[in-house]
Amino acid sequence: MIPPIRSIVPGVLIAAAIVPLPAAAARPAPATLALGCSGCHGTGGKPQGITPVLAGKPEGELLRSLRDFKSGRRKSSIMNRIAAGYQDSDLVELAHHFATGGSEP
Amino acid sequence: MMDRRRFLAGLAAAGAGTLAGCSFNPLNWGNAKVVVIGGGYGGATAAKYLKLLDPSLDVTLVDKRNSHLSCPGSNEVLAGWRELESLHRDFRRLRKAYDIRVIQAEVEAIDGVKRRVRLNTKDKLEYDRLVISPGIDFRWKAIDGYGRAASLKAPHAWIAGEQTKLLHKQLKAMDDGGVVLITAPANPYRCPPGPYERASLIAAYLKRYKPRSKVIILDAKTQFSKQKLFLKGWQELYPGMVEWVSSEKEGQIDHVDVIRKIVQTEFNEHRANVLNIIPPQRAASIASKAGLTDASGWCPVDPANFASTRVPHIHVIGDACIATPMPKSAFAANSQAKVCARAIVEDLQERDPGPPSLVNHCYSFLAPDYAISISGIYELGRKGHELMATATGETPLDADRRQEARFARDWQTNIRADTFE
Numbered sequence: 437m438i439p440p441i442r443s444i445v446p447g448v449l450i451a452a453a454i455v456p457l458p459a460a461a462a463r464p465a466p467a468t469l470a471l472g473c474s475g476c477h478g479t480g481g482k483p484q485g486i487t488p489v490l491a492g493k494p495e496g497e498l499l500r501s502l503r504d505f506k507s508g509r510r511k512s513s514i515m516n517r518i519a520a521g522y523q524d525s526d527l528v529e530l531a532h533h534f535a536t537g538g539s540e541p
Numbered sequence: 542m543m544d545r546r547r548f549l550a551g552l553a554a555a556g557a558g559t560l561a562g563c564s565f566n567p568l569n570w571g572n573a574k575v576v577v578i579g580g581g582y583g584g585a586t587a588a589k590y591l592k593l594l595d596p597s598l599d600v601t602l603v604d605k606r607n608s609h610l611s612c613p614g615s616n617e618v619l620a621g622w623r624e625l626e627s628l629h630r631d632f633r634r635l636r637k638a639y640d641i642r643v644i645q646a647e648v649e650a651i652d653g654v655k656r657r658v659r660l661n662t663k664d665k666l667e668y669d670r671l672v673i674s675p676g677i678d679f680r681w682k683a684i685d686g687y688g689r690a691a692s693l694k695a696p697h698a699w700i701a702g703e704q705t706k707l708l709h710k711q712l713k714a715m716d717d718g719g720v721v722l723i724t725a726p727a728n729p730y731r732c733p734p735g736p737y738e739r740a741s742l743i744a745a746y747l748k749r750y751k752p753r754s755k756v757i758i759l760d761a762k763t764q765f766s767k768q769k770l771f772l773k774g775w776q777e778l779y780p781g782m783v784e785w786v787s788s789e790k791e792g793q794i795d796h797v798d799v800i801r802k803i804v805q806t807e808f809n810e811h812r813a814n815v816l817n818i819i820p821p822q823r824a825a826s827i828a829s830k831a832g833l834t835d836a837s838g839w840c841p842v843d844p845a846n847f848a849s850t851r852v853p854h855i856h857v858i859g860d861a862c863i864a865t866p867m868p869k870s871a872f873a874a875n876s877q878a879k880v881c882a883r884a885i886v887e888d889l890q891e892r893d894p895g896p897p898s899l900v901n902h903c904y905s906f907l908a909p910d911y912a913i914s915i916s917g918i919y920e921l922g923r924k925g926h927e928l929m930a931t932a933t934g935e936t937p938l939d940a941d942r943r944q945e946a947r948f949a950r951d952w953q954t955n956i957r958a959d960t961f962e
């Protein structure tokens with residue numbers, strides 16, 4: 437994913453355009469990433485018991501939780517080490533996937 | 542059960558777009574046929590997700606029994622908290638809710654050229670893709686004195702069933718003050734933390750009913766999964782009752798005498814009252830018969846889709862495949878099955894499934910209210926043909942073990958539903 441260039445300095449833009457950047461490796465598709473969650477969080481993000489439901493949760497809430505788990509801001513005996521394995525763009529896709537697709541509201 | 546329409550709507554909303562998907566097979570002028578061999582955590586998950594992702598597929602699941610007996614949970618039978626019968630996972634939901642044809646039969650041969658599976662019922666199943674999740678067999682010649690017949694005296698109990706019952710019976714019959722000796726194999730083998738969870742749960746039983754007894758683990762390794770957490774737990778829960786002996790100290794097993802219950806290592810003789818030998822393993826024999834194994838005895842695969850690198854149109858998942866650095870676990874098998882199912886569906890529709898993303902997360906109980914876990918997240922490595930872990934971790938040393946135990950119980954329920962329901 438290419439980060440948005442917010443610079444208004446033309447020189448920087450030109451430099452960014454002519455310096456070849458290493459090709460970013462393709463990320464797994466959102467649907468592939470989401471399959472990894474269902475082993476604990478249930479098919480489509482709908483588990484039983486005390487494991488949190490993912491399906492239909494607000495996107496902002498999901499993304500905030502995932503980012504806080506990854507950064508360690510929010511402590512969990514499990515999710516810190518799980519979230520650490522994903523890139524930020526993956527977390528964005530996962531939050532969107534479960535917020536919009538996992539279940540009816 | 543997951544509503545199929547809603548699941549697909551979810552995928553479509555996320556951009557996967559399989560709603561219009563229909564795997565038309567130009568060769569057969571019909572829907573693509575996928576045969577899945579083995580109804581454990583790998584095979585059952587693959588069959589279910591193939592149908593969830595593309596209901597037009599013609600999916601057949603073959604297993605030699607009419608239900609699967611779960612290995613996760615089977616150590617609890619030894620502790621006396623659980624009946625073995627509670628571990629049966631039948632295929633009714635797969636049949637009824639997902640329209641999967643389930644056949645109870647033994648596979649006699651796989652013809653990778655004609656793409657045909659021959660069953661002991663003499664039926665022949667043709668396939669466009671074959672998914673095989675056959676599990677393990679034991680290397681019966683690896684330990685001198687320990688073959689199939691010997692396992693009826695000193696059980697391995699490493700495939701749940703009669704062997705689990707036998708070990709449980711022997712533990713109950715043992716006098717207080719006895720020694721339970723477990724031998725753990727070298728890597729790779731099914732369920733790396735399993736021998737240590739087993740030692741813990743046997744200790745839980747002994748502490749309550751035969752407190753002068755002891756559990757000794759003779760290990761072919763010099764270190765083991767979740768080692769720090771297990772050692773800490775044994776000290777807290779079962780002080781002086783569980784002893785782990787590294788191969789550094791003992792060397793390897795020289796031979797076993799199951800009648801006298803003796804294990805002879807390079808340096809010492811160990812006498813036991815109950816002897817549990819966990820032998821070295823390999824992919825189940827159907828995999829080698831089909832030409833899917835390499836010299837290691839396991840099946841090499843492309844981790845992007847779990848396609849065999851040996852025979853085209855066959856995918857191998859679960860304990861039988863080589864997915865290093867993923868461990869051989871039910872969780873890993875379930876995760877591999879989903880990646881494999883999605884890759885097959887995308888490939889049949891001539892779309893690129895993209896790179897894989899895999900997860901493992903394994904709990905071990907040390908007591909009913911005390912559990913620990915290990916996890917790993919995996920994706921393709923830089924060379925593109927091997928997996929690498931992007932994160933691994935274990936339960937923090939100061940974490941709440943009661944909460945981990947609650948999550949462990951939840952996991953048993955949720956993985957069961959995700960795989961068989």
